[in-house]
Amino acid sequence: MYSYSEFDEAFVRARVAQFSQQVERRIDGSLTEDEFRPLRLMNGLYLQLHAYMLRVAIPYGTLNPRQMRQLAHIAQTWDKGYGHFTTRQNIQFNWPKLPDVPAILTALADVGMHAIQTSGNCVRNVTSDHFAGAAADEVEDPRPYAELLRQWSTDHPEFQFLPRKFKIAVTGAEHDRAVIKAHDIGLRVLKNEQGETGFEVIVGGGLGRTPMIGMTVREFLPVNDLLPYVEAVLSVYNTLGRRDNKYKARIKITLHETGKEEITRLIEARFAELRPLFGGADQNLLAEIKAAFAPPAFRNAPVDAYDAFYKADPVFRAWADTNLAQHRNDQYAIVTISLKKHGETPGDATADQMRLMADLAEQYGHSELRISHEQNVILPHVHKGDLPAIHAALVKAGLGTANVGLISDIIACPGMDYCALATARSIPVAQEIAMRFEELKLEHDIGPLKIKISGCINACGHHHVGHIGILGLDRAGVENYQITLGGDGSETAVVGERAGPGFAYDEIVPAIERIVRAYLEQREGPQETFLQAYRRLGLGPFKEALYPAEGTKDAA
Amino acid sequence: MARFTPKVVTANALLEGDVVYLTADDRWTRRHEDAELIEDEAHAQLRLLHAMSQGNVVVGAYLADAKAGENGPEPTHFREVFRTRGPSNYLHGKQAELN
Numbered sequence: 001m002y003s004y005s006e007f008d009e010a011f012v013r014a015r016v017a018q019f020s021q022q023v024e025r026r027i028d029g030s031l032t033e034d035e036f037r038p039l040r041l042m043n044g045l046y047l048q049l050h051a052y053m054l055r056v057a058i059p060y061g062t063l064n065p066r067q068m069r070q071l072a073h074i075a076q077t078w079d080k081g082y083g084h085f086t087t088r089q090n091i092q093f094n095w096p097k098l099p100d101v102p103a104i105l106t107a108l109a110d111v112g113m114h115a116i117q118t119s120g121n122c123v124r125n126v127t128s129d130h131f132a133g134a135a136a137d138e139v140e141d142p143r144p145y146a147e148l149l150r151q152w153s154t155d156h157p158e159f160q161f162l163p164r165k166f167k168i169a170v171t172g173a174e175h176d177r178a179v180i181k182a183h184d185i186g187l188r189v190l191k192n193e194q195g196e197t198g199f200e201v202i203v204g205g206g207l208g209r210t211p212m213i214g215m216t217v218r219e220f221l222p223v224n225d226l227l228p229y230v231e232a233v234l235s236v237y238n239t240l241g242r243r244d245n246k247y248k249a250r251i252k253i254t255l256h257e258t259g260k261e262e263i264t265r266l267i268e269a270r271f272a273e274l275r276p277l278f279g280g281a282d283q284n285l286l287a288e289i290k291a292a293f294a295p296p297a298f299r300n301a302p303v304d305a306y307d308a309f310y311k312a313d314p315v316f317r318a319w320a321d322t323n324l325a326q327h328r329n330d331q332y333a334i335v336t337i338s339l340k341k342h343g344e345t346p347g348d349a350t351a352d353q354m355r356l357m358a359d360l361a362e363q364y365g366h367s368e369l370r371i372s373h374e375q376n377v378i379l380p381h382v383h384k385g386d387l388p389a390i391h392a393a394l395v396k397a398g399l400g401t402a403n404v405g406l407i408s409d410i411i412a413c414p415g416m417d418y419c420a421l422a423t424a425r426s427i428p429v430a431q432e433i434a435m436r437f438e439e440l441k442l443e444h445d446i447g448p449l450k451i452k453i454s455g456c457i458n459a460c461g462h463h464h465v466g467h468i469g470i471l472g473l474d475r476a477g478v479e480n481y482q483i484t485l486g487g488d489g490s491e492t493a494v495v496g497e498r499a500g501p502g503f504a505y506d507e508i509v510p511a512i513e514r515i516v517r518a519y520l521e522q523r524e525g526p527q528e529t530f531l532q533a534y535r536r537l538g539l540g541p542f543k544e545a546l547y548p549a550e551g552t553k554d555a556a
Numbered sequence: 557m558a559r560f561t562p563k564v565v566t567a568n569a570l571l572e573g574d575v576v577y578l579t580a581d582d583r584w585t586r587r588h589e590d591a592e593l594i595e596d597e598a599h600a601q602l603r604l605l606h607a608m609s610q611g612n613v614v615v616g617a618y619l620a621d622a623k624a625g626e627n628g629p630e631p632t633h634f635r636e637v638f639r640t641r642g643p644s645n646y647l648h649g650k651q652a653e654l655n
């Protein structure tokens with residue numbers, strides 16, 4: 001795994017020292033809040049509804065056990081014993097106190113972590129496929145490119161004051177697990193006909209107030225051109241992007257206002273200027289980074305124990321069926337540890353759970369952990385022979401829930417339980433949906449179904465690309481939940497359709513149940529997933545199920 | 557002219573981030589019911605100005621709707637109700653720390 005160079009280390013330490021002094025000066029009154037606010041945001045510190053919140057970057061969602069243990073230590077020492085993993089593959093601490101933040105940042109720096117560029121109008125944490133480097137369907141591990149982009153964008157002088165924040169995602173597989181089409185730039189590693197490696201470049205995706213699926217601006221960008229090309233995109237955006245209206249400032253709007261053809265022309269023209277300035281140092285660096293991402297030394301051992309266990313133990317089998325994904329090495333599996341136990345907060349892990357996951361990664365997982373944008377933790381490299389032991393340990397820690405990809409594996413943003421921008425709560429809605437379908441014992445029968453919930457129009461919970469999306473709003477002083485259906489965040493990305501008028505807090509779970517029951521009644525069989533059924537049937541039957549009274553009115 | 561909706565002045569404490577309310581005798585309290593219920597618009601503006609001058613103690617002061625209740629002012633909007641107690645998913649924040 002990549003670890004900090006001397007340069008990274010010195011940069012992060014210098015920033016911690018600088019911010020520590022700024023905190024000191026805020027506390028002694030030499031800095032006003034207006035002066036301090038941009039400084040704290042540059043260092044990931046927000047003031048939320050009930051407390052400060054510190055957002056820590058987990059580049060492309062990759063962690064080693066030592067880092068995970070340090071997060072546990074921080075949660076226990078300076079927070080309330082847990083952390084919240086986010087849809088940006090980051091972790092948020094919900095209760096730090098201002099005077100403690102310098103100590104927390106020092107503890108992070110001790111393990112090569114920080115909170116820089118997790119806020120503000122800059123290039124944010126570069127995200128990636130959480131199965132990167134392990135997935136069977138991958139062309140190449142995308143993380144070296146993500147790391148190259150991270151180094152290039154960190155403290156990049158030209159791009160610290162962009163019109164708005166800027167998110168880049170990279171995947172190495174055709175099947176998109178990183179929602180690359182909903183990012184400002186999405187990159188997909190692929191091979192051309194000559195067998196050379198390059199990228200499909202997608203620009204202008206994004207959710208939020210104006211959800212849009214990105215457009216492909218280059219079908220094949222050679223690897224050597226990555227940095228100059230991305231720099232050209234950002235440079236054009238930095239010039240054209242609107243600074244007069246926050247809601248029109250993202251590149252997706254720039255793209256629509258300028259037109260794909262014109263913006264492509266501008267990008268290519270800027271690229272032609274920039275390309276000669278990249279003399280190859282970036283490629284030397286990339287080669288070094290790639291070496292740091294070399295695959296682990298996979299163990300060669302029989303998997304009979306796994307096969308026997310799978311046959312004999314139905315609980316293990318259910319977990320294996322939902323929580324394992326195919327590894328590129330036949331003897332291995334990718335384990336998704338669900339942070340979605342029914343009734344718990346999606347994405348939360350206690351300090352003890354973090355430590356256990358770190359231990360398991362160390363003992364059985366070649367010391368690698370990943371955070372998924374779906375708010376789960378991944379052990380990317382596990383020999384199948386070790387799966388029964390891992391499962392047993394997870395069950396004991398309350399981490400053995402067999403629900404990955406099912407209706408209770410819900411993405412939920414913090415919503416009005418924490419977030420100052422929220423218009424309604426999202427966590428309790430997720431908890432209640434999960435509990436309801438657990439009570440009905442229906443979720444394995446329902447099969448793959450992604451529910452995503454946001455507590456406001458900013459859409460951190462990706463509701464637009466949920467098969468069922470829920471958006472919490474404030475309607476005349478009451479929480480109200482709007483449903484969208486048929487959204488998809490994968491390579492066949494689409495924004496879901498609004499189903500109709502919203503539902504009150506106590507009506508939303510029954511409404512979701514009506515949708516799911518309509519699906520179960522109308523599907524052609526268990527092999528037809530919710531999304532497939534929706535695509536075949538359209539909104540009609542689901543609308544009828546959601547608003548039955550109106551259906552009768554029409555019929556009368 | 558529309559009637560003025562009564563208000564309280566609220567903010568977050570600089571050091572802890574806790575939700576706080578301004579009392580009639582110029583203290584910052586964690587309890588909504590101890591806040592000053594302001595029923596006059598001009599007075600509300602003065603109290604807000606006073607709060608904003610305390611930038612070394614509190615952050616982000618604003619006026620929030622409230623109404624008179626049995627034990628003192630009560631919030632009217634659900635967001636302000638949540639701010640009086642803390643998150644709904646854990647017994648953290650004021651609901652655990654006060655009382």
Ligand code: SF4
Binds near residue numbers: 414420423461
């Ligand atoms: S979607 Fe809205 S409520 Fe949810 S975390 Fe983002 S800003 Fe906060």
